Amino acid sequence: MPDLTGPDPAATDSLTAQGVFFDGRSSRDHPATLLLDGDQVRVRLGAQAEHHWRADQVTLEAALPGVRRSLSFPDGSRFETPDDAAIRAWEQRHGRNRLLGGVRRLESSWGTALGAVAVTGAVLWAFVTFGVPALARQAAAVTPVGVLATFDRETLQVLEGQNLIGPSELSAARQAQLQAALRDVSGWAGGPYGYRLLLRDGEPAGSSGLGANAFALPNGTVVMTDQLVALARSDRELVGVLAHEAGHVTQRHGLASVYQALGLSLIVTALTGDIVSATTFAAAVPVALVQGGYSRAAETQSDEVAARFMLERYRTTRPLQAILARLEAQDGGPGGVPDLLGTHPGTDARIEHLKQLEDAAR
Amino acid sequence: MTDPALPRAPEPTVPAPGTAVPGRHDLPSGPERLPAPERAAPQVTTYPVSFTGSAGEYFRLWIVNAALSVVTLGIYLPWARVRNRQYFYGHTWVDGHNFEYRANPLKLLRSYVVVGALFGAYTLSQQSERWWWLSALIALAFALLYPWLVAQSMRFQAVNTTHRGLRFHFDGSVKGAYVAYGAANVAASLSGGLALPWAWFMQRRYQVNNLSYGSARGNFRGDVAPMYLIALTGVGLLVGAGLLLAVPAVVALVAWMAGSGFDLDSMDWESLGSGLFFFIFLAVGYVILIALNGVAWQYVRAATMRYVLNNTELGGVVRAGATFNPWRVVWITVSNGAAQLLTLGLATPWADIRRNRYLLEGVSVRAIASLDDFAGGAGGPESALGEAATELLDIGLGF
Numbered sequence: 001m002p003d004l005t006g007p008d009p010a011a012t013d014s015l016t017a018q019g020v021f022f023d024g025r026s027s028r029d030h031p032a033t034l035l036l037d038g039d040q041v042r043v044r045l046g047a048q049a050e051h052h053w054r055a056d057q058v059t060l061e062a063a064l065p066g067v068r069r070s071l072s073f074p075d076g077s078r079f080e081t082p083d084d085a086a087i088r089a090w091e092q093r094h095g096r097n098r099l100l101g102g103v104r105r106l107e108s109s110w111g112t113a114l115g116a117v118a119v120t121g122a123v124l125w126a127f128v129t130f131g132v133p134a135l136a137r138q139a140a141a142v143t144p145v146g147v148l149a150t151f152d153r154e155t156l157q158v159l160e161g162q163n164l165i166g167p168s169e170l171s172a173a174r175q176a177q178l179q180a181a182l183r184d185v186s187g188w189a190g191g192p193y194g195y196r197l198l199l200r201d202g203e204p205a206g207s208s209g210l211g212a213n214a215f216a217l218p219n220g221t222v223v224m225t226d227q228l229v230a231l232a233r234s235d236r237e238l239v240g241v242l243a244h245e246a247g248h249v250t251q252r253h254g255l256a257s258v259y260q261a262l263g264l265s266l267i268v269t270a271l272t273g274d275i276v277s278a279t280t281f282a283a284a285v286p287v288a289l290v291q292g293g294y295s296r297a298a299e300t301q302s303d304e305v306a307a308r309f310m311l312e313r314y315r316t317t318r319p320l321q322a323i324l325a326r327l328e329a330q331d332g333g334p335g336g337v338p339d340l341l342g343t344h345p346g347t348d349a350r351i352e353h354l355k356q357l358e359d360a361a362r
Numbered sequence: 363m364t365d366p367a368l369p370r371a372p373e374p375t376v377p378a379p380g381t382a383v384p385g386r387h388d389l390p391s392g393p394e395r396l397p398a399p400e401r402a403a404p405q406v407t408t409y410p411v412s413f414t415g416s417a418g419e420y421f422r423l424w425i426v427n428a429a430l431s432v433v434t435l436g437i438y439l440p441w442a443r444v445r446n447r448q449y450f451y452g453h454t455w456v457d458g459h460n461f462e463y464r465a466n467p468l469k470l471l472r473s474y475v476v477v478g479a480l481f482g483a484y485t486l487s488q489q490s491e492r493w494w495w496l497s498a499l500i501a502l503a504f505a506l507l508y509p510w511l512v513a514q515s516m517r518f519q520a521v522n523t524t525h526r527g528l529r530f531h532f533d534g535s536v537k538g539a540y541v542a543y544g545a546a547n548v549a550a551s552l553s554g555g556l557a558l559p560w561a562w563f564m565q566r567r568y569q570v571n572n573l574s575y576g577s578a579r580g581n582f583r584g585d586v587a588p589m590y591l592i593a594l595t596g597v598g599l600l601v602g603a604g605l606l607l608a609v610p611a612v613v614a615l616v617a618w619m620a621g622s623g624f625d626l627d628s629m630d631w632e633s634l635g636s637g638l639f640f641f642i643f644l645a646v647g648y649v650i651l652i653a654l655n656g657v658a659w660q661y662v663r664a665a666t667m668r669y670v671l672n673n674t675e676l677g678g679v680v681r682a683g684a685t686f687n688p689w690r691v692v693w694i695t696v697s698n699g700a701a702q703l704l705t706l707g708l709a710t711p712w713a714d715i716r717r718n719r720y721l722l723e724g725v726s727v728r729a730i731a732s733l734d735d736f737a738g739g740a741g742g743p744e745s746a747l748g749e750a751a752t753e754l755l756d757i758g759l760g761f
Contacts, residue, residue: 020459022527027576027736029459029526061464064445065419067452070462078527080459103445106426113422116429117708123432150492262485 014038015090019068019081021045034071034079036090041071043079051077055094062100063088065107128267128290133297136259140252145192148219148255155217156198159210166204168226175199178229181239182222188309189246193220197242202227212327216245218254231330232323240310240320247305253298260294261287296346303350307357315361317354324351407729408683413722415453421711423449440470450714451523454722457733462524480504509543510536520573528736534572542568559589566670576736578677584669592665596658603654608647615643656699657692664691671725679731686724694720 014037021032021043035042042052051073059072069087072078081087091097106112159165168175179197186195202210202225212227222245224238232238248254264287307317328347427442444467451463484500487493513534520532546561563586570582664686671684698713727733 024527025737026734027526027528028734061448061462062445064448064452065423066414066416067449068460076527080527100441100445103426103430107423110422113425116425120425120429120432123429147492265485266482 015086017081017083017086019079019083021051021079022077024076024078032079034081034086036086043077060087060091060096062097063091063104065104124267128264132260132263132267133256133294136256136263137252139259140255143252143255145219149194151254152194152217152219152221156221156223159223163205164210165200165202165223165225168199168201170199170226170229174229177235178224178238181235182242185239185242185246185309186220188312189243189250189305191220191250193249195220195222195246195249198223199229200225212330214241214245216248216254218249218252220246220249222246222249228323228327231326234319236310236314236319237323239313240306240317241323243306243309244302244320246309247302248298250305251298251301253302257291257294257298261291264290299346299350300353303354304357307354311358311361317358321351321354324354405730407732409457409727409729409733411722411725411727412455413453413719414455415449415715415718417712417715420449420715424711425708437471440467440474443467444470450718456525456727459526463522464524465518465522509539512543513539516569516572525575526733526736528576530573530575532573534568538568538572559593560586562593562666563589566666570670570674575676578680578736581675581678582670582673583675584673588669589666592662592669595665596662599661600654600658603657604651607650607654611643611647653696657696660692660695661688664688664695667721677736679735680727680729680733683726683728684724685726686721690720691717 014035016036017034019032019034020029022029030045032046033044035044039055040052041055041058042050044050053073057074061070061072063069063084068080068082069084070078070080071087088101091101106116170178178199182195182197186193198221200223202213210225212225212231214222214224214228216222222242224241228241229238232241268287303320306320310317310320324347424446427438427445430438431442444463444465447465448463451461454461480500484497487496487500513532513536516534517532520530523530542561542564546557546564550556550558550561563584566584567582570580573580665688668684668686668688671682675681694717698709698717701709702713
């Protein structure tokens, strides 16, 4: 094979690199020289043999710090070299690995690494704070009403199956009064929902049930316990609670929380790379905290709906404030396990917010 | 190919890579045991495996790629995964040559999308009564396809691993996968875990025996009994440590109850203090149980890996050897987990490098032929779907 490495006019253009050549048929390493000039890629093995390819026949893996560069050729052979500088020059000249070359530059400095920490943290924070709730709201808004009815039915089955609620002991007349109150509230709140009020005993099996409580299911089923009715000192207080629950229904909070939980679990999976391991388990606490934050936001929103209704009807939000305060006193006081995992935290803040809404309406 | 007389001494003779030293052990000289009969006097050379990755360098690579994945809403994720893995392969050296990982991120992306969509459909349909059959269908399809997915994943991993210009490949049959990962797992769960070590044995044997480097085929010389020994050690650890922690805790609880006038007969849960105390007691006990379970499981993984490496040979001329201590691996994993938790995951690159370095520095390769003498073989087809499924769904493959 003729010697082509003599001084030639294109020498400024040519690059050489020392490395090893593998023929792709055996694991034997041959010391070799890579010569790159123009469109030609040549591998010289000692004095006896030379292989050559066109630049576009060469597959060049993107660079990694501290790792040999490797060029592979169509016949399965390859050349590996620690001489990154020469390969990089050739890479740039031929426009190879532009994107990953850029990534490599980002990886090489501590400044961009710290920037990446900040960007990752900020994007995750923004996505969890704004993106997930927005997406969940959107998904909840487009979910057909037929699906909502299924949710209501299934949730009630679970609650009754676990003996958390039982038949109400209120008189028929009292129940009819409260039904009328819900019709008033739901007529005002509107929407294509199947509103109905279910009065239930919150402690059918002793103190293990729901206690004094009220909640709304996605399709407008509002469950209110005898214990809450007993706690109220006026019907206006109960109307306030019903308006609050109607707010949950029209804002589709129940469904949104399902989607939010799904979104968070997907994020955790993407971050930790798996679905069932200990890292996912460890992420359960932050996820629960974030969920708590979402439900606080939902409470605030529903309080605002209730406040609008009460200001329209009674020109005050005080009944709702009063029953909230009494619920808080009952939960936190002696005689019961504190509501450690409750979804109605921050009662003081909620009462304060209701006061502000009332002041603003004046 | 089985060659029980080959040395198994753990003390590695470590010459400079590439220099052959005469075997110090009695080696069989029968030519039928060797692939190259003209080599009359086999020599054993030990090649240490070394790992040259550094935590600082890998941290920058990891966080930049993580940020790119986040900014591109996950589209870059396969590139990030491939790059991370390439770093580990590229910094793993045997006899002066490093490994290379060459998976195509575009293929992985397509599979990630498919697996992600299926998982999303599964989770969504689980929420509603009308679509429950869809989630059941997806779960059933996954259970039925699981062994096939595992085989696909191993094929993908092997074909994309290169060393000294030659590819690995994996040609385990689908039938074999259904025996090792289907029937064996079913037997393990039906027997209440009694057959689980046997299932591990079947799975490791399937993995090693179907792996080849060039045309040299892997051979697993291990047995079932050591798997049971490993499992018993794990169970013993769980039970022993559990009792060690639970007995004093229960004694303390009873003493505290008696001291505070708590009457077990009346079950007076109305008293606020005892209710709260009991709740915390249960929560702490639960967390300790989870942690112990993790420790036992890590021990089983590390000990199995060591056993498999010590009983793996390639083409009848190369044998892997592992001297790392499984308990040390458990300690590294536990302390890594704590560091990752405390740094909100930022210590992950450091933890990965630390674990990998300890493992690989305890691994060596002994050969009675030059590592130059392997010949290439045909690479099978590859599919990224199994890889994506096993990676996203964290199917533990043992290695």
